[in-house]
Amino acid sequence: MKKVVSIKSLLTLLAVVFVAWSCDNNDNNDTAKSLEEKNIVETAIAEEALSSLVSALSTADNSEGTDLIGTLSGAGPFTVFAPTNAAFAALLQSLDGFESLEDFDTDEERAILTTILTYHVVAGVEAKSTDLTEGQTIATFQGEEVSVSLQGGVFIKDKQAEDVQAAEVIIADVVTNNGVVHVIDRVLLPQAIIDALNNGEMINEVGTLVDLVVATEALSVLEAAVIKAGLAETLSSEGPFTVFAPTDDAFIALLAVLGDDYNSLDDFDEEAEIALLRDILLYHVIAAQVNAADLAAGMVPTALAENNLEVIASGDTFVIGDASQTDANITGTDIMASNGVAHTIDKVLLPQSAIDFVASISLKNIVDTAVATDNLSLLVAALIQADAGLVETLNGDGPFTVFAPTNAAFVSLLETLGEDFNSLSDFDTEAEKALLVKVLTYHVVAGTAAFSPDLSDGQSIETFQTEKVGIRIVDGSVQIVDATETNANVIAADVKASNGVVHIIDKVLLPQEVLDLLTEMSLKTIVEIAVETDDLSLLVEALVQANASLVETLGTDGPFTVFAPTNAAFVALLGVLGDDFNSLADFDTEAEKALLVKVLTYHVVAGTAAFSTDLSNGQNIETFQSENVGINIKDGTVHIVDATETNATVTTADVKASNGVVHIINKVLLPQEALDLLAQMSLKTIVEIAVATDDLSLLVNALGQADAGLVETLSGDGPFTVFAPTNAAFVDLLNALGNDFHSLADFDTEAEKELLVKVLTYHVVAGTAAFSTDLMDGQNIGTFQGENVGVNIKNGTVHIEDATENNATVVLADVAASNGVVHVINKVLLPQEVLDILNPPVPNIVETAQSVADLSLLVAALVQADAGLVEALSGNGPFTVFAPSNAAFTDLLDALGTDYHSLADFDTAQEKALLARVLTYHVVSGAAVASTDLSNHQEIVTVQGESLFAILGHGVQIRDKSTIDANVTTADVIASNGIVHIVDKVLQTQEIVDILNPSH
Secondary structure (H helix, E strand, C coil): CCCCCCHHHHCCCCCCCCCCCCCCCCCCHHHHHHHHCCCHHHHHHHCHHHHHHHHHHHHHCCCCCCCHHHHHCCCCCEEEEEECHHHHHHHHHHCCCCCCHHHCCCHHHHHHHHHHHHCCEEECCCCCHHHCCCCCEEECCCCCEEEEECCCCCEEECCCCCCCCCEEEEEEEEEECCEEEEEECCCCCCHHHHHHHHHHHHHHCCCCHHHHHHHCHHHHHHHHHHHHHCCHHHHCCCCCEEEEEECHHHHHHHHHHHCCCCCCHHHCCCHHHHHHHHHHHHCCEECCCCCHHHCCCEEEECCCCCCEEEEEEECCEEEEECCCCCCEEEEEEEEEECCEEEEEECCCCCCHHHHHHHHHCCCCCHHHHHHCCHHHHHHHHHHHHHCCCHHHHHCCCCCEEEEEECHHHHHHHHHHHCCCCCCHHHCCCHHHHHHHHHHHHCCEEECCCCCHHHCCCCCEEECCCCCEEEEEEECCEEEEECCCCCCEEEEEEEEEECCEEEEEECCCCCCHHHHHHHHHCCCCCHHHHHHHCHHHHHHHHHHHHHCCCHHHHCCCCCCEEEEEECHHHHHHHHHHHCCCCCCHHHCCCHHHHHHHHHHHHCCEEECCCCCHHHCCCCCEEECCCCCEEEEEEECCEEEEECCCCCCEEEEEEEEEECCEEEEEECCCCCCHHHHHHHHHCCCCCHHHHHHHCHHHHHHHHHHHHHCCCHHHHCCCCCCEEEEEECHHHHHHHHHHHCCCCCCHHHCCCHHHHHHHHHHHHCCEEECCCCCHHHCCCCCEEECCCCCEEEEEEECCEEEEECCCCCCEEEEEEEEEECCEEEEEECCCCCCHHHHHHHCCCCCCHHHHHHHCHHHHHHHHHHHHHCCCHHHHCCCCCCEEEEEECHHHHHHHHHHHCCCCCCHHHCCCHHHHHHHHHHHHCCEEECCCCCHHHCCCCEEEECCCCCEEEEEEECEEEEECCCCCCEEEEEEEEEECCEEEEEECCCCCCHHHHHHHCCCC
16 A cells, blocks of 8 residues: 555654663763764664664665665764654654555655755765854755754754754764764754655645645645635636745745734735735636646746736746746645646745835845845855954944845855855854954945946945945846956846845955955964064063053954064063063063053054065154154164164065064163163052151041051052141141040041041042142042042142142142152042031021921921922021911811811812912021011011011011911021921911901
8 A cells, every 4th residue: 555644644643751871971982982882874883872873774775776774884074863662653653654664665655764864964065063153054964954953952854844843962972983973852944855745745635726725735725815805715616726825934035024013914904005915816727727737837827817927947847927027936746636737935925016015015135135135045155154243233324335245256265265164153253243344244234225227337336334336238138246256246136225236146246455355264373473482582572571451452454563572672671670670470460460561562553464565764653652753774774763763674674464564673772661660660659759758647547447448559650749737737637626525536437437447548630740830729639438629838838738728738748659648738638528527517497307207297288289399488588487286287277167178188280389388488588587687567578579577676576467466486497508497387378368267
């Protein structure tokens, strides 16, 4: 009986149980060695978990001319993805009529098995798991590719639908003597097998074309489209028809082209859109049965009136042309139905009406266009690998013209570049990425969208890389001329994008700059040259000792010009520096390493490779250290002039490097900065100066008492300017602070130490060494504490202004230190922050009210009125406020009746306005009037506009518009912006009086 394979069951293989490798975690080196002494077949035979694989190989070899076991026992190397026994069991379970591998008992069936098995073999390479990369595609011995995913493990994807899970590598890197084995948990299926199985099913399960579509999982979107367009009945009719059936992937690709507004067929929801969908589907139908053998090149009318398809010869097969620029490949043929035949294709065919529709919606930009074009996937990968913002640039407004090389063009370029470049991921150094950027930008013309009618023979166009490409038009075809001898052909012109136009070309264009760089790539870097030159070993040691990334810098692209001192030159320098420097390892402090950096960078000219022929007598060249070196040429010999009186002689000139040029010299060059630093190295730090100065002993004690790392800070590199108070200045401060501070040791709490830190850091200016000649009268200088000190110069004497009214006088100026300068002063400077801590500021009226419990209802009333009174009474003033107590507000609320239980009942706009008028009747603006300033019957004008009167007698009373005076219970509460008198009654305006006494 003929064994029929069900494609639907094959595409939904069950998950496979993990199969443990027979060698457990206790395998020792002897076991590993024994594995490596076996070939791939012997390794599989030795492992019970791979017995089905061995059986499959043996079964396939039963056909004449097939010798898979012999091949995989050969020299190799091979990479084999080996399915477990459970994987083969799952495959057999999904196939109708195949209960074991022995059921592959005809040459035809064994050929299927051979195709499957060779799809698991990669010949010519031993690819370990560490060699695999995300998204990598690998050509198999069968001819088709598998792809690699590294998301959450190592996965190998075959040609089954995207929703079918990839095979997982469950045991990786089993090394044999002729390759490597990766054990996987699924059997991989190539497209050839899927197509064969698909065709076999259709022959044995004949229904209408609609039945065929419904039964084929890979055509589920086509099924939905047919139903949505109302064509199910038509395609179920007698026919005959030929249907070019786009796969789900083809529809997904179409939706991607249509943009974000079309994520599924559900988005075709308007009448015009459904009509368009119907036109597209009818464009896939021919009103006759045309089997694969009947296909012939030419135009074919479709069921969409006045719209033809074109059958185009392509090698031994055909492709289908529509109204677009992209042809559809036939992926499966002769899928028979009762009313015709179907051929699967990898693209949705588009009539002109659909092309017009696509053009009518938002175009994709250039990057999206490339991403959506399979044949430009390597161009997209190159843009990403270059890591230079090119994707973002080409996502921009443009306009741009892009000459886009195909995948084959990039493959050809990689082959030309040699073994170091097997994929675009091999452009992984900064130099190689920069090279890739130059190549890619040579394909971009910025500022114009040049369609093919805009191009003319002989035209020259400047690219984003800056070099030009040429245009040649031969027999109506456009060619692009680069710096090589081979032109690129435009194979697909005028791909319109929202931000320009793309022309697809069959070659990667190369500018002259890149050709020159490729020539240079064989050169060694400056660092490599130095490492390989014995007489420059001390220069290399110095670069490493400096520990300032100079080795890394001189290993980058450059270009650089380096004057390289010999070993003898470094020995001579060490001799001059004295006993503290017996070797380069003695540059071991931060300061000494910084000095070494300045010396070394004085030998480097960045941004140019200056060969001896580029140098001229008397020339001055700026170095990386920033000072210049001079050029002196005598009798054809080049000498280098530094800040000393002895020139260096170039003993070997023009040693060419990949990133510049080296001139070997017989002396270490010294810039003026290094000479100055050497002179400075004998100076003491600021802390050492203070410790050595008797009259600054209390300053030293204070720094230690503060316990905030100030000693360590002021021992650092700086530079700092320090105003250093004398001992007498500190004694004066302690006396001013009172009995709690007899000595600096009394700053012993956390708060007091923090206060001492604020005082001390107010004496330090960081980032500059300001000598007295640098100071100007009226100058303000920011201190480390954050506030400024002022400079006052009178009769040549410098005074320092702090936040007090008494200036400090500089009694000893310009004490130079290795990390700055010290000015001794006769007073401890105090910032405003410290004065505020010692003398806290008086609160304003609102803050005063908030601090008094008996005024909480007044505060609540100010907030409830919602009239900006809180902000106003927090302002500058001055104000006089008669502040009702809580009992006063309670009395008012009782008097107002049952509608007012609390201040929150003033909740309408009118009630809030009334409350605001009552409150402003308690405020006098423009004066802070103390009780002693009042006179009997004095009129007091309020902010509300009505007046109050002071009544003096038995205490102070305030008379309002009612018949009862208010008593001042607490007078003269001083605030920063005025004065508060607490009263026992809410003062009543005439309006309130009228409300409380409506009959009057």
